[in-house]
Amino acid sequence: MENQISEFFNLINSAPMWTVVIFIFFSACIQQVFPPYPSDTLVLIIGVLAGQAASGWYFLIITFFLGTIFSSIMLYEIGYKYGEKVLSFKLVKKLVDDKSIEKAKKFAQKAEGFAFVISRFAPGMFTVMLIIGGLIQLKRKSSWLFICLASLIGCAIYFFAGLFVGKNMEMLIMFAKSMGILGIVIIVAFVVFGMLIYKFNKVKQENN
Numbered sequence: 001m002e003n004q005i006s007e008f009f010n011l012i013n014s015a016p017m018w019t020v021v022i023f024i025f026f027s028a029c030i031q032q033v034f035p036p037y038p039s040d041t042l043v044l045i046i047g048v049l050a051g052q053a054a055s056g057w058y059f060l061i062i063t064f065f066l067g068t069i070f071s072s073i074m075l076y077e078i079g080y081k082y083g084e085k086v087l088s089f090k091l092v093k094k095l096v097d098d099k100s101i102e103k104a105k106k107f108a109q110k111a112e113g114f115a116f117v118i119s120r121f122a123p124g125m126f127t128v129m130l131i132i133g134g135l136i137q138l139k140r141k142s143s144w145l146f147i148c149l150a151s152l153i154g155c156a157i158y159f160f161a162g163l164f165v166g167k168n169m170e171m172l173i174m175f176a177k178s179m180g181i182l183g184i185v186i187i188v189a190f191v192v193f194g195m196l197i198y199k200f201n202k203v204k205q206e207n208n
Contacts, residue, residue, distance in 0.1 A: 017056050021063050028067025032127055040158050047162020068151040072130055079134025086131055096128050104132045112138055113146030120150040
Protein backbone atom coordinates (compact mmCIF):
# COMPACT_ATOMS: atom_id res chain seq x y z
CA MET A 1 0.00 0.00 0.00
CA GLU A 2 2.92 2.36 0.71
CA ASN A 3 4.02 1.90 -2.90
CA GLN A 4 0.52 2.78 -4.13
CA ILE A 5 0.51 5.96 -2.04
CA SER A 6 3.98 7.02 -3.22
CA GLU A 7 3.12 6.27 -6.85
CA PHE A 8 -0.06 8.34 -6.64
CA PHE A 9 1.79 11.34 -5.21
CA ASN A 10 4.25 11.05 -8.10
CA LEU A 11 1.36 10.84 -10.56
CA ILE A 12 -0.27 13.98 -9.12
CA ASN A 13 2.98 15.91 -9.38
CA SER A 14 3.99 14.80 -12.88
CA ALA A 15 0.88 13.96 -14.93
CA PRO A 16 -1.57 16.43 -16.53
CA MET A 17 -4.64 17.03 -14.38
CA TRP A 18 -7.06 15.64 -16.99
CA THR A 19 -5.29 12.27 -16.99
CA VAL A 20 -5.45 12.12 -13.19
CA VAL A 21 -9.19 12.96 -13.29
CA ILE A 22 -9.83 10.13 -15.77
CA PHE A 23 -7.80 7.74 -13.61
CA ILE A 24 -9.78 8.72 -10.51
CA PHE A 25 -13.13 8.30 -12.27
CA PHE A 26 -12.35 4.83 -13.59
CA SER A 27 -10.84 3.79 -10.25
CA ALA A 28 -14.11 4.73 -8.52
CA CYS A 29 -16.05 2.74 -11.12
CA ILE A 30 -13.79 -0.30 -10.96
CA GLN A 31 -14.19 -0.56 -7.19
CA GLN A 32 -17.93 -1.19 -7.54
CA VAL A 33 -17.49 -3.80 -10.27
CA PHE A 34 -14.40 -5.44 -8.74
CA PRO A 35 -14.70 -4.79 -4.96
CA PRO A 36 -11.17 -5.91 -3.98
CA TYR A 37 -9.81 -2.92 -5.95
CA PRO A 38 -8.67 -0.51 -3.17
CA SER A 39 -9.80 2.80 -4.65
CA ASP A 40 -10.93 4.13 -1.24
CA THR A 41 -7.21 4.59 -0.59
CA LEU A 42 -7.28 7.30 -3.28
CA VAL A 43 -9.83 9.29 -1.27
CA LEU A 44 -7.49 9.18 1.72
CA ILE A 45 -4.71 10.58 -0.46
CA ILE A 46 -6.97 13.28 -1.90
CA GLY A 47 -7.68 14.30 1.70
CA VAL A 48 -3.93 14.57 2.29
CA LEU A 49 -3.60 16.74 -0.83
CA ALA A 50 -6.40 18.98 0.43
CA GLY A 51 -4.56 19.34 3.75
CA GLN A 52 -1.50 20.49 1.83
CA ALA A 53 -3.62 22.97 -0.16
CA ALA A 54 -2.58 21.24 -3.39
CA SER A 55 -4.24 22.75 -6.44
CA GLY A 56 -7.07 20.83 -8.05
CA TRP A 57 -7.84 18.44 -5.18
CA TYR A 58 -11.54 19.42 -5.29
CA PHE A 59 -11.75 18.22 -8.92
CA LEU A 60 -10.44 14.85 -7.78
CA ILE A 61 -12.87 14.30 -4.89
CA ILE A 62 -15.84 15.42 -7.02
CA THR A 63 -14.71 13.09 -9.82
CA PHE A 64 -14.38 10.15 -7.43
CA PHE A 65 -17.84 10.84 -5.97
CA LEU A 66 -19.43 11.01 -9.43
CA GLY A 67 -17.63 7.84 -10.53
CA THR A 68 -18.89 6.00 -7.46
CA ILE A 69 -22.48 7.14 -8.03
CA PHE A 70 -22.37 6.33 -11.76
CA SER A 71 -21.10 2.77 -11.28
CA SER A 72 -23.32 2.13 -8.24
CA ILE A 73 -26.51 3.18 -10.00
CA MET A 74 -25.44 1.20 -13.08
CA LEU A 75 -25.20 -1.99 -10.98
CA TYR A 76 -28.58 -1.27 -9.37
CA GLU A 77 -30.13 -0.77 -12.82
CA ILE A 78 -28.59 -4.02 -14.10
CA GLY A 79 -30.24 -5.88 -11.23
CA TYR A 80 -33.49 -3.99 -11.85
CA LYS A 81 -33.53 -4.81 -15.57
CA TYR A 82 -32.37 -8.43 -15.56
CA GLY A 83 -33.90 -9.62 -12.27
CA GLU A 84 -33.02 -13.19 -11.29
CA LYS A 85 -31.01 -13.61 -14.49
CA VAL A 86 -28.29 -11.42 -12.99
CA LEU A 87 -27.52 -14.17 -10.45
CA SER A 88 -26.14 -16.30 -13.28
CA PHE A 89 -23.50 -13.66 -14.11
CA LYS A 90 -19.95 -14.87 -13.43
CA LEU A 91 -19.10 -11.74 -11.45
CA VAL A 92 -22.02 -12.25 -9.05
CA LYS A 93 -21.18 -15.93 -8.58
CA LYS A 94 -17.61 -15.00 -7.66
CA LEU A 95 -18.72 -12.36 -5.19
CA VAL A 96 -21.31 -14.27 -3.20
CA ASP A 97 -22.88 -17.73 -2.74
CA ASP A 98 -26.58 -18.66 -2.85
CA LYS A 99 -27.07 -18.48 0.94
CA SER A 100 -25.58 -15.00 1.11
CA ILE A 101 -27.80 -13.88 -1.76
CA GLU A 102 -30.92 -15.02 0.09
CA LYS A 103 -29.77 -13.25 3.25
CA ALA A 104 -29.06 -10.11 1.23
CA LYS A 105 -32.56 -10.27 -0.30
CA LYS A 106 -34.23 -10.54 3.11
CA PHE A 107 -32.10 -7.77 4.55
CA ALA A 108 -32.79 -5.45 1.58
CA GLN A 109 -36.54 -6.11 1.87
CA LYS A 110 -36.49 -5.15 5.56
CA ALA A 111 -34.01 -2.27 5.55
CA GLU A 112 -34.88 -1.02 2.04
CA GLY A 113 -32.75 2.02 1.17
CA PHE A 114 -30.81 1.83 4.44
CA ALA A 115 -29.36 -1.48 3.19
CA PHE A 116 -27.19 0.48 0.74
CA VAL A 117 -25.84 2.73 3.48
CA ILE A 118 -25.12 -0.09 5.93
CA SER A 119 -23.44 -2.32 3.34
CA ARG A 120 -21.19 0.50 2.08
CA PHE A 121 -18.51 -0.38 4.63
CA ALA A 122 -18.81 -4.17 4.53
CA PRO A 123 -16.07 -5.42 2.18
CA GLY A 124 -17.61 -6.62 -1.08
CA MET A 125 -21.20 -6.34 0.18
CA PHE A 126 -22.02 -2.92 -1.27
CA THR A 127 -21.70 -4.30 -4.80
CA VAL A 128 -23.91 -7.28 -3.91
CA MET A 129 -26.51 -5.04 -2.25
CA LEU A 130 -26.65 -2.74 -5.27
CA ILE A 131 -27.46 -5.69 -7.52
CA ILE A 132 -29.90 -7.29 -5.06
CA GLY A 133 -31.64 -3.95 -4.45
CA GLY A 134 -32.34 -3.69 -8.16
CA LEU A 135 -33.21 -7.37 -8.43
CA ILE A 136 -35.99 -7.16 -5.84
CA GLN A 137 -36.95 -3.79 -7.35
CA LEU A 138 -36.69 -1.49 -4.37
CA LYS A 139 -38.25 1.87 -5.23
CA ARG A 140 -36.04 3.45 -7.87
CA LYS A 141 -36.09 7.10 -6.74
CA SER A 142 -35.47 6.38 -3.06
CA SER A 143 -32.83 3.78 -3.98
CA TRP A 144 -30.93 6.31 -6.06
CA LEU A 145 -31.06 8.78 -3.16
CA PHE A 146 -29.78 6.22 -0.64
CA ILE A 147 -27.06 5.10 -3.05
CA CYS A 148 -25.92 8.73 -3.34
CA LEU A 149 -26.07 9.07 0.44
CA ALA A 150 -24.00 5.91 0.96
CA SER A 151 -21.43 7.14 -1.56
CA LEU A 152 -21.30 10.59 0.05
CA ILE A 153 -20.78 9.17 3.54
CA GLY A 154 -18.07 6.81 2.29
CA CYS A 155 -16.20 9.59 0.47
CA ALA A 156 -16.55 12.00 3.40
CA ILE A 157 -15.18 9.58 6.01
CA TYR A 158 -12.12 8.64 3.99
CA PHE A 159 -11.53 12.21 2.78
CA PHE A 160 -11.64 13.80 6.24
CA ALA A 161 -9.48 11.00 7.60
CA GLY A 162 -6.85 11.85 4.98
CA LEU A 163 -7.24 15.54 5.77
CA PHE A 164 -6.65 14.84 9.46
CA VAL A 165 -3.86 12.32 9.11
CA GLY A 166 -1.79 14.29 6.62
CA LYS A 167 1.42 12.73 5.40
CA ASN A 168 1.74 10.11 8.15
CA MET A 169 1.93 6.93 6.04
CA GLU A 170 1.65 4.53 8.98
CA MET A 171 -1.62 6.08 10.13
CA LEU A 172 -2.95 6.05 6.56
CA ILE A 173 -2.26 2.34 6.21
CA MET A 174 -3.68 1.51 9.64
CA PHE A 175 -6.84 3.53 8.93
CA ALA A 176 -7.38 1.90 5.53
CA LYS A 177 -7.15 -1.56 7.10
CA SER A 178 -9.46 -0.82 10.03
CA MET A 179 -12.02 1.45 8.34
CA GLY A 180 -14.22 -1.42 7.17
CA ILE A 181 -15.06 -2.54 10.72
CA LEU A 182 -15.14 0.97 12.16
CA GLY A 183 -17.36 2.21 9.34
CA ILE A 184 -19.87 -0.56 9.93
CA VAL A 185 -20.09 0.30 13.64
CA ILE A 186 -20.57 4.02 12.93
CA ILE A 187 -23.17 3.56 10.20
CA VAL A 188 -25.13 0.82 11.99
CA ALA A 189 -25.36 2.98 15.12
CA PHE A 190 -26.54 5.93 13.01
CA VAL A 191 -29.12 3.90 11.09
CA VAL A 192 -30.49 2.12 14.19
CA PHE A 193 -30.95 5.47 15.91
CA GLY A 194 -32.72 6.89 12.85
CA MET A 195 -35.04 3.88 12.54
CA LEU A 196 -35.93 4.06 16.23
CA ILE A 197 -36.85 7.73 15.89
CA TYR A 198 -38.90 6.95 12.76
CA LYS A 199 -40.81 4.11 14.45
CA PHE A 200 -41.41 6.19 17.58
CA ASN A 201 -42.90 9.05 15.53
CA LYS A 202 -45.01 6.60 13.51
CA VAL A 203 -46.48 4.99 16.66
CA LYS A 204 -47.09 8.43 18.14
CA GLN A 205 -49.01 9.55 15.03
CA GLU A 206 -51.12 6.37 15.01
CA ASN A 207 -52.02 6.86 18.68
CA ASN A 208 -53.05 10.43 18.02
